[in-house]
Amino acid sequence: MPSSTRSAGSAGPAAARPVTSPDPGRLRRTFETAAERYDRARPGYPAAIFDELAALGELSAGRRVLEIGAGTGLATVPLAERGYRIVALELGEELASIARWRLSGHADVEVVVGAFEEWPLPGEPFDAVVAATAFHWIDPDVRVPKAARALRPGGTLAIIETRRIPDADERILAALRRCHQRWGSDKPPTFDAGGAAKPPDSIAEIERSGLFEAPTWTTHRWRQEYSTAEFGDLLMTFSNILVLDPADQAGLLGCIGEIVDGELQGRIGERIVNQLVVARRRS
Secondary structure (H helix, E strand, O other): OOOOOOOHHHHHHHHHOOOOOHHHHHHHHEEEEEHHHHHHOOOOOOHHHHHHHHHHHHOOOOOOEEEOOOOOOHHHHHHHHHOOOEEEEEOOOOHHHHHHHHHOOOOOOOEEOOOOOOOOOOOOOEEEEEEEEOHHOOOOOOOHHHHHHEEEEEEEEEEEEEEEOOOOOOOHHHHHHHHHOOOOOOOOOOOOOHHHHHOOOHHHHHHHHOEEEEEEEEEEEEEEEEHHHHHHHHHOHHHHHHHHOOHHHHHHHHHHHEEEEEEHHOOEEEEEEEEEEEEEEEE
């Protein structure tokens, strides 16, 4: 990671600088600026998630699937390996290009560049609409109603929500928060471990729509470990960091790198919680 001229311990709350929150539309386009790093640094998903999706959605090989926000194909590849016919919709051209390369051996997968909000639905409905760590980026006035329109009656909406927190004690977490405060994050992470026990955010929205039967959800907890450099790579795939100017990015990565190298011997773990939400469209 780039070095910082300030120590982690000096990054107290008083040093934090106010930052205007970027426009959500701009935030969701930042991933395009880091497509190769995103593909390299972001971990995928446990295989058990896709096994559960297949069982809960009664999805066998040959079923027709629309994936929203495919990125570089981290979820698309395991879906394709189950033999589904997939249209993978991705906003960014560079991200889509990597996804096409990763999926080049799967003839039944089409990667399409476009925003779900404007994308014209095809005449043939889908058996499932899937969004892996992407549903929250879609316009909330559009995402659930349009997903329902994309599905056949009885078809499945499947949403994977992801929460992550460094696997460290509160002293280390507090130091990491100070780094985010010092180097310009307008909303420093809380690292709330208790959030994983709460129902996924999309549950209430699906229920309010009246378009789906009662959703079910399952939770998958796992751990990923990174070197200092790998963790820096990962951080540079998150929108709130990608929108910072280069000096603040370097300061943040340097501050966090000092903590990982000095306090954690150059290795940091991350607790990852994936919640799978599955709901059937009403007939």
